[in-house]
Amino acid sequence: xxxxxxxxxxxxxxxxxxxxxxxxxxxxxxxxxxxxxxxxxxxxxxxxxxxxxxxxxxxxxxxxxxxxxxxxxxxxxxxxxxxxxxxxxxxxxxxxxxxxxxxxxxxxxxxxxxxxxxxxxxxxxxxxxxxxxxxxxxxxxxxxxxxxxxxxxxxxxxxxxxxxxxxxxxxxxxxxxxxxxxxxxxxxxxxxxxxxxxxxxxxxxxxxxxxxxxxxxxxxxxxxxxxxxxxxxxxxxxxxxxxxxxxxxxxxxxxxxxxxxxxxxxxxxxxxxxxxxxxxxxxxxxxxxxxxxxxxxxxxxxxxxxxxxxxxx
Numbered sequence: 001x002x003x004x005x006x007x008x009x010x011x012x013x014x015x016x017x018x019x020x021x022x023x024x025x026x027x028x029x030x031x032x033x034x035x036x037x038x039x040x041x042x043x044x045x046x047x048x049x050x051x052x053x054x055x056x057x058x059x060x061x062x063x064x065x066x067x068x069x070x071x072x073x074x075x076x077x078x079x080x081x082x083x084x085x086x087x088x089x090x091x092x093x094x095x096x097x098x099x100x101x102x103x104x105x106x107x108x109x110x111x112x113x114x115x116x117x118x119x120x121x122x123x124x125x126x127x128x129x130x131x132x133x134x135x136x137x138x139x140x141x142x143x144x145x146x147x148x149x150x151x152x153x154x155x156x157x158x159x160x161x162x163x164x165x166x167x168x169x170x171x172x173x174x175x176x177x178x179x180x181x182x183x184x185x186x187x188x189x190x191x192x193x194x195x196x197x198x199x200x201x202x203x204x205x206x207x208x209x210x211x212x213x214x215x216x217x218x219x220x221x222x223x224x225x226x227x228x229x230x231x232x233x234x235x236x237x238x239x240x241x242x243x244x245x246x247x248x249x250x251x252x253x254x255x256x257x258x259x260x261x262x263x264x265x266x267x268x269x270x271x272x273x274x275x276x277x278x279x280x281x282x283x284x285x286x287x288x289x290x291x292x293x294x295x296x297x298x299x300x301x302x303x304x305x306x307x308x309x310x311x312x313x
Contacts, residue, residue: 027082031088064080081154179313
């Protein structure tokens with residue numbers, strides 16, 4: 001199974017090219033619809049693919065959490081994605097995808113894995129509202145295969161949020177106010193969960209914010225704001241002072257967005273802060289290679305607030 005995953009050095013060449021690789025997998029045929037949907041996860045988040053090891057049941061865990069497994073001496077939570085998504089199937093999962101993001105390692109149980117699909121982020125589309133509602137906001141992007149089947153990019157950050165309970169109210173109450181008025185952050189993220197976390201952090205800091213749901217929309221809005229500032233003969237830094245971007249976004253990813261920002265002199269003096277669940281050292285190096293000024297892992301409001309305070313104050 002591990003042969004499916006390529007060397008990190010080969011994948012690192014994708015940074016700044018607006019390309020990605022996704023591991024496709026299925027959860028079984030849904031008895032209610034008769035369909036077997038195809039889901040995807042960014043290869044950068046996958047550590048390995050393996051047969052399911054012995055799972056130790058643990059009390060007081062969310063329903064979709066099967067228990068824990070021991071991987072190289074570390075206890076890793078295991079989530080049955082079919083149960084989480086609500087797929088009713090006669091088949092049992094056969095494979096565990098071991099993922100690492102947000103500094104956490106977890107296992108996802110799936111029926112089977114297919115292959116790695118390499119494509120351009122421009123081929124990943126924002127999901128239609130009907131699909132979004134049907135899947136409970138779980139899908140961040142969709143793409144169509146040559147045989148007309150859809151591949152749905154799963155919002156694994158939402159899965160992590162709802163199965164590990166890190167979205168505690170007290171975390172935001174402990175975020176300190178900036179203490180400086182008239183500061184604005186422009187941010188882009190395709191995940192509803194992540195946008196909510198960012199907004200709550202900025203609100204707790206007393207910082208204004210403008211948002212976009214993907215890199216393409218962000219770049220269009222940023223160019224419009226830069227044109228308006230240029231026409232008014234005023235510095236763009238009067239409009240916003242920091243750009244915050246996710247990495248994985250349909251149509252245009254954060255690496256390409258950063259590269260475009262850094263190539264436009266009108267954005268000089270405005271730092272780009274990459275805010276991503278791809279929290280490994282290699283991914284941080286990729287961000288720096290396209291000009292990212294700072295890097296903060298997702299879902300750590302305190303670290304995000306501290307970094308923004310340093311950049312804004």
